[in-house]
Amino acid sequence: MRIYVIYCGPFGEQMINNIASTGFADKIVNAYELKPETIKGEHASESNIWLKLWEEPEKYLPKDLPIIECDLLLVLGIHSKLGDLIPSIVEKLGAKAVLYPIDDRKMGPEAKKTILDDLESKKIHVEFPEPFCTLDKSENEFINEFAKRFGRPKFEIKLDESKKMIKEVRVLRDSPGGSAAMVGKKLVNFPYKDREIFLKKIYEEHQNEDLENSCLAEMDPICPLMQEAGDLLKDAIFEACNLPTTKDIILKKIADSKSIDVKKLEEIIVDGAGNWKNPEKACDASRTFYLYLDELIGEKKIHRKNDKLRIAGS
């Protein structure tokens, strides 16, 4: 697989660095930093440049963009107004699939629907994982190959049962920016028995901004992508430690109550206040709760009718 990366700023740099340093270096055929200043500079005499770019993107492709054929185009952290250039870039590079993660509301391309329609009409598969580490699997072979190594974290963890400590952590799938591997390293020799301490450690390490590979997603409570990323990481660790995950807790609550209102269950499961003492807290963000609900419905483990949830078949 040949990957071409269009990126901007430290968000893209961190992803490229992690992807390249963990075995995908030979797959990256080029990385190009696409900055609004470049486009502005090349069309300095024009006014209303962003409107014109939307109307006629081919004209505004950067002149120094190297044309190298690729299978997968990875778009990382470019300006939302520059998203309109992507279909034209795809055409130039002959890309067969596009992976365009959105780890910040402001990163989302302004004309997402147009891009999607445009690429689909050319039979180019495009995905917008939000955040990037929700990427699990894809019907597209190139995105799927990428998602085997990077996306939703997956671990294999060996426990020291006598000392109730984590003995060894193996990362089966890292988050694209490398935060899963980074947190995994920090958990070796850490006790896992006290749930409150263990949860606190995982979330704090994940959001430790002082570390090079820390999560860079948006954390605003209005769009808590970083919190969702933390939940997915926590559940991957809990699953590998054979501890109850958010999905296990959701299933148990529904089974115990026979039938439960979605909102009521959300209130029990989601606690975004950093309250680690709450024994019922299973995740930080409502987004994660609804992602898991959708998955459990898709897996036919639960059934939703109107706002009521039941165990499937009950």
Place this chain on the structure above:
Amino acid sequence: MSSKRQIKEILEALLDFKGKKIENYCSQKINEGLQPNDIFKELSLGLDEIGRGFEDEEFTRYFTSDLIVSGRNMKKAIEMLKSYFKKTEKPIGKAVIGTVKGDIHDIGKIIFAIMLESNGFEVTDLGVDVDKATFVEVLRKNKPKILGLSALLSSTVPYMKEIVEELKKQNLREQIKVIIGGGAVTEEFAKKIDADAYGKDSIDGLKKCLSFVGA
């Protein structure tokens, strides 16, 4: 005021996710004989530009990732430059500062602490996520003239009011000047919760603290 080229250089140093460029930038400036305070001022121009670019509704130039990386690099710069600050023999006043409970953002607070220290204050920085009991305990022990409270998240702002109320309850309010700052607070809010001052940035905060001690 720095030139466009200088701003570009500052931004590159602040936005380098590996943090190497900020180290080189600070070393180079020190070698050129620039004072740490002036280096801070230069870097602050870069942070301001990133902040403006983040908040610009019409043309958002920076994302959360840029805020995180530039904040991390600013902390690196502070660590590097700390040792170059001359400490005054006798402090002009004591200050206790901290980011309030529920909030873990501290870059603005760290810069403010450095500004206070380099201008003669003895500063006790309680860090982040600090509850009112801790503030009260340290205020009783240290007897400072100034208490600085910081909050970036709007959800944690109400806790500032709780702290001021607690100071009144504990009969500490009269002896202490309270200054608040951070992205989520305003001058109006400072008045509303009965704080003595609002620092719109570290330089403004410093000016107000100097006036509190008559310097």
